[in-house]
Amino acid sequence: MRGRWTTAVLAGALVLTVAACSPAPEPVQPPPGVGLDYQLGGDYPLPEGAELVVRQxxxxxxxxxxxxVCYLNAFQTEAAEGHPDHASNWPPGTIWFEGEDPAWPGEHPVDISSNRQRRLAVEFLTARLEECVVRGFQAVELDNLDTWLRYPDAPFDRDDAVAYARLVVEEATSLGLAVAQKNTPELLDVARTEIGFGFAIVEECGEHDECQAFVDTYDGRVYAVEHTEEGLAAACAAIGDVAGVVLRDRELVTPDDPGYVHGTC
Known part of the structure; x- marks a missing residue:
C-alpha cells in the first residue's frame, strides 16, 4: 500500500506518520474472446464488434x-525526437546504444543487464504507468519483450528479460493495471507463473503459426493483430472461434488515411 508522510506535534515532539491511502483496485483481466482494434496511430471511434482497444x-x-489497454514501449526507446520515451530522456546508463532496431531506426533497446539498471528503468516507466491509470486504462501492453532474441550481441539475456518484466508487472499491478504479454512465445513457460502476465496481445501469430500456444496459455484471453490477408486467414482458422483477431495496416493509421486497413474473421 502506498501512503504519504504527514506531520503532527505530540507532547512537544515532531512526529512523522504515514497516512494510508486507499489501495489501488485489483487488476481486472479482459473478457476472453472479444473483438479488438489496435489504434497506435491515433484514437478513432471503435469499429463495430470491437470490445477491446489498444491506444498509446x-x-x-x-x-x-x-x-x-495502454501501449508502452517498455523494452526499447521511441525513435521520434521530442517523444518522452526518446533515448535522450531515459536515465543515464539504461540504454544500449550499440543496438538499433533495423525495422524502426532510432529505437534502441533498454539495457537490463543488471538489477540496478532494471530498477532505474522501472522507475522511469512508473510515471508512464501512472499516466495510463489517470487516463482510465485498465491494462498495459509492454512492447518489445523479445529484445534479447533480436540483439545477439546484447549484454542481457532471457533471465534479464524475465527479471525486468517481473518488476514492471509488479509495479503495474500495484497501480491496478492488468498486464499483457506482447509476442515472444519463447517465454510462455514462465509468462504467467514467474512474470505475472494476465493475457496476451500478439502480432502475426497467424503468419508464424504461433496462435494456439498463446490460447492454451491464456485460456482464450488472446488478442491477435495480423498485417496480411494470409495471416488473418491463418489466425482465424486457428483461434478465431475463441480469441479476438483483427487485420490492421502495418503503420496503424486512422480511417481518414488512404492506407487504413481493417478486417476481422
Whole structure:
C-alpha cells in the first residue's frame, strides 16, 4: 500500500506518520474472446464488434465503452525526437546504444543487464504507468519483450528479460493495471507463473503459426493483430472461434488515411 508522510506535534515532539491511502483496485483481466482494434496511430471511434482497444500512453485516451489497454514501449526507446520515451530522456546508463532496431531506426533497446539498471528503468516507466491509470486504462501492453532474441550481441539475456518484466508487472499491478504479454512465445513457460502476465496481445501469430500456444496459455484471453490477408486467414482458422483477431495496416493509421486497413474473421 502506498501512503504519504504527514506531520503532527505530540507532547512537544515532531512526529512523522504515514497516512494510508486507499489501495489501488485489483487488476481486472479482459473478457476472453472479444473483438479488438489496435489504434497506435491515433484514437478513432471503435469499429463495430470491437470490445477491446489498444491506444498509446502518451496521447491516447481510454474508451469508455471498451476494455482499454495502454501501449508502452517498455523494452526499447521511441525513435521520434521530442517523444518522452526518446533515448535522450531515459536515465543515464539504461540504454544500449550499440543496438538499433533495423525495422524502426532510432529505437534502441533498454539495457537490463543488471538489477540496478532494471530498477532505474522501472522507475522511469512508473510515471508512464501512472499516466495510463489517470487516463482510465485498465491494462498495459509492454512492447518489445523479445529484445534479447533480436540483439545477439546484447549484454542481457532471457533471465534479464524475465527479471525486468517481473518488476514492471509488479509495479503495474500495484497501480491496478492488468498486464499483457506482447509476442515472444519463447517465454510462455514462465509468462504467467514467474512474470505475472494476465493475457496476451500478439502480432502475426497467424503468419508464424504461433496462435494456439498463446490460447492454451491464456485460456482464450488472446488478442491477435495480423498485417496480411494470409495471416488473418491463418489466425482465424486457428483461434478465431475463441480469441479476438483483427487485420490492421502495418503503420496503424486512422480511417481518414488512404492506407487504413481493417478486417476481422
Amino acid at each position: 500512453w502518451r496521447d491516447g485516451e481510454a474508451e469508455p465503452d471498451a476494455y482499454s
